[in-house]
Amino acid sequence: MGSPPVVQVQNLSVLRDGLLAVDGVSFALARETDTALVGPNGAGKSTLVAALLGLLPRSGGSVRILGQELGPAGELPRSVRSQIAYLPQTLALQGRFPLTVSEFVGFGFDLPGLNLAWLGGGSRGRRQAIQQALQRTGCGDLGVRLLSELSGGQLKRVLLAFCVVRPRRLLVLDEAQAGLDVPSTEQFHQLLLELRRQEGWTVLQVSHDLEMVRRSCDQVLCLNRRLRCSGSPDHALSPERLLELYGPNVVPYRHQHNHAGAQRP
Amino acid sequence: MTDLTAIRSVLAEPFMQRALLGGLLTGGLGGLLGSFAVLRQLSFFSDALGHSALLGISLGILLGINPTLVLIPFAVLFALLVNQLVSRSGLPADALLNIVYSTSLAFAVVALSLVETYRGGIQQLLFGDILGISWQDLAVIAVLLVAAIAYLALSLRAQVLLTLNSDLAGAFGVGASRHHLAFIVLLAVVVAVSIKAVGVLLISAFVVIPACAGRLLSRRFSVYSLVSAGLGGGCALLGLLGSGLTNLPSGPCVVIVQFAGFLLALMVSQMSRRPTATAEPAEHRIPGAGPAAPGSR
Incomplete structure (x- = not known):
């Protein structure tokens, strides 16, 4: 029998500005796995992450982190809260910040x-x-x-x-690579991968970089207010699923060849 | 020698001793709170609080209650209401604060015009009367300063994370809304208590100018808060001394000295600013962002 999941979300619903931004979502994050949360803009990804971390109130459902139930106002025992890390998109560093x-x-x-x-x-x-x-x-x-x-x-x-x-157990990233150029994004993911292995982190990352998700994640959650599909990257990011999630304007691109040993023409 | 004698005679006056101590404490308190308020873009909030305080004083006079007793609860209530308005209305904070402070100022002036005995005293309310500060006022300010230092020092991690990103703070165990409210209430109380010494129009200078000068001179956050508090207190002392020697109004003299201190800090920071020591490798740069320079983000 495997170890209990680090995060267990059951039938989670979140109201934001009077609208149901997340509707009846259930999933689990197994220990030391890397899960991507993907979906179009406005799909409720950041709202889901905020509710999971206890930053937004839930309108329904439950969240268990490291075996502890998240309270209605986001309460968690200090011993559990100190095991959670979060990487936001930006920091408010206007001007010279001392x-x-x-x-x-x-x-x-x-x-x-x-x-x-x-x-x-x-x-x-x-x-x-x-x-x-x-x-x-x-x-x-x-x-x-x-x-x-x-x-x-x-x-x-x-x-x-x-x-x-x-030392922490769970790392949540909300589009942490936003604003980075291609080499910096690559460097960031290499570092994240290395640290994840060393630290044994369970990772949940909101991402729009489907190629990176395909390469490095174990599980993909496709969200558009509801959980549209989930599973391995090959299953969840198939052209049919992407068409269903993003609509006909997204052309899936798969970067398949290996650069190692490649020569310039 | 004559100057020294003049300074000695000014310092010998009990009301001047109280005023200097009051200036030191009020200036220090303004600088300390300001160091956080400026980074959280709450400086305009303190200005609006200052203007609303005039309405609190006016209501106290109209109702025949000691204005000092009305001022603190009024300022706290006002701050909490404005905070709710800002978070719920969906309007830009600066526009909303502008509406609130100009309206409260208008009501305050109308209220004061109804009270015959206070017509001559409006200048004291606007620019403060630090020379009239009592030992009781000093005790209240001192207690408030100790409470502010204790709270901000003990919650420094929460305050800094909250300033950087409220979600980051919340995820790392900071009760973001609790600390935000506590800070707003503290700022309201400090503004209310300082009004008597500083006046409605100049209170925001006490909060903003030392903090901005401190920001130019410091790199570490804890040092920045101390420098801001020190500059606030030091400038108040010098300004009051200058006021005592020249018979010029005390509040404006302090603000002029604060401004001189700010200019000095600006010059020092420009002179000490070196090019970034470690040039960033090209692969770390964001396209179009240019070289990483101080304050470039």
Whole structure:
């Protein structure tokens, strides 16, 4: 018998601005798997993620994370909440934001609740954890830089350092690669893959990059207010399913050949 | 020597000692709260609160209740109502705040015009009367400063994450709406308590100017909040001293010194700004974003 799922969603419904944005969705995330949540704009992907994390109230259904029922107002025991990491699309870093990369990553190490763990840079263990997290994400030389000075690619890696600075079980990404160019997206996914294996993360990622989803995810959830289909990438991203999900304007493209050893003409 | 004697005689006056202490505490409190308010784009909110305070004072006078007693509950209630309006109306916050503060100002002036005894005192309300600050007022401000330092220090992680992204904060265990409300209430109380010293028109300067100067001078968040508070308190001291020596109005003198401090901070930050130390490899850049430069995002 396998281990219980990290996330179990049953018949989840969410009202947003008076409309049913997510309608009766059920799925499970098995331990240490990578699941993609795909669907057209306005399909309710971010709403589902927000409800799953307890950031939005549910109008129906239930969510269990690491065996604990999510409360009506998003309550989870602190021991479970500290096992969850989340990567948003953007941070509000308008203008010069006085926060260094090390300080920010340190807040990822600290537990929720009122405390003075940050005072003077924190304990030796905290400082070491920050340094290791920065090293592991290729941000070793960015510690003293301001968060607002970083490029998009650097910021995403720092966000991963924020997640990896403390052991966690579940990582949720909401279009985390949005705004990155092709090489930065590739680099980000390589890093994510590596960290996922090392940390044993269970990953749920909202993505529009179907090629990446096909290559690296174990399970795909196709959402358009309701769960239209789910399963392996080959099953869920078949041309027929994509046609059903996105309509006739989407032409599925499959990048099949291998670049290794390729020569320029 | 004459100047030193003049300073000594100014400092010897008990009302001036109270005013200087009041300026130090109020300025420090404004700078501390401002360091968070500015980053959360709540500086206009503090301005609107300041203008609404005039309405609270007017209502107190009209009803025959001590305005100071009315002001704090009025400001808190007003802040919570405006916060609800901003989150529920779907209108841009700055437009809504503009409507609220100009309307409350209009009602306040009409209310004051109905009270014969207060016609001459409107300038004190607008620009403050820090020289009239009492020991009781000082005690309230000191308690508030200690409470603000304790709350902001203990919840620094929550405050920073909330400023960066409320979903990020919530996912990492921060009670986002609880902390947002607590901060709004704290800001309202600080504005209400500082009105007597600073005045309705100048209160937003106490919140915004030291924080902006601090932002130019600091890289670490904790240092930034301390620098902002220090600049707020220091500028208030210098401004009041200048006011005492020149017999110019105290509130405006403080704001002028704050502005001078801001210009100085701007110059220092421009001079110390170096080109980005580590040039970013081309493969990390977002197309069209150009080189990563301070404040470029």
